[in-house]
Amino acid sequence: QVQLVESGGGLVQPGGSLRLSCRASGFTLAYYAVGWFRQAPGKEREGISFISDSDDSPYYADSVKGRFTISRDSAENTVYLQMNSLKSEDTAVYYCTAGGASNWNLHFADYGVHYRGKGTLVTVSS
Secondary structure (H helix, E strand, O other): OOEEEEEOOEEEOOOOOEEEEEEEEOOOHHHOEEEEEEEOOOOOOEEEEEEOOOOOOEEEOOOOOOOEEEEEEHHHOEEEEEEOOOOHHHOEEEEEEEEOOOOHHHHHOOOOEEEEOOOEEEEEOO
């Protein structure tokens, strides 16, 4: 079955860390660029991180730069999002997408997106 599945969300205290996983099945994730998005209740979707298919170069939105790290493990067919120094405003559903766009601008505008996960909930609260 071809799918993209996120995991690793949960409840964490402010200042804590979580690692989200975006695992592909039925296709080779290494051939695709991958983006992470989040959507908080009542807010618009926000593209927060991207890793290219060509050289794994990363992109981070200003809201997460310096706190989040995106990485790819081709052997595991997975892209990770390490989230440190979490804040209450990071609370959202996080989901990943895979596609052929060569840069984050296009990917975040949904150009060339082939696969979408259903999301994992991250709650940052004391």
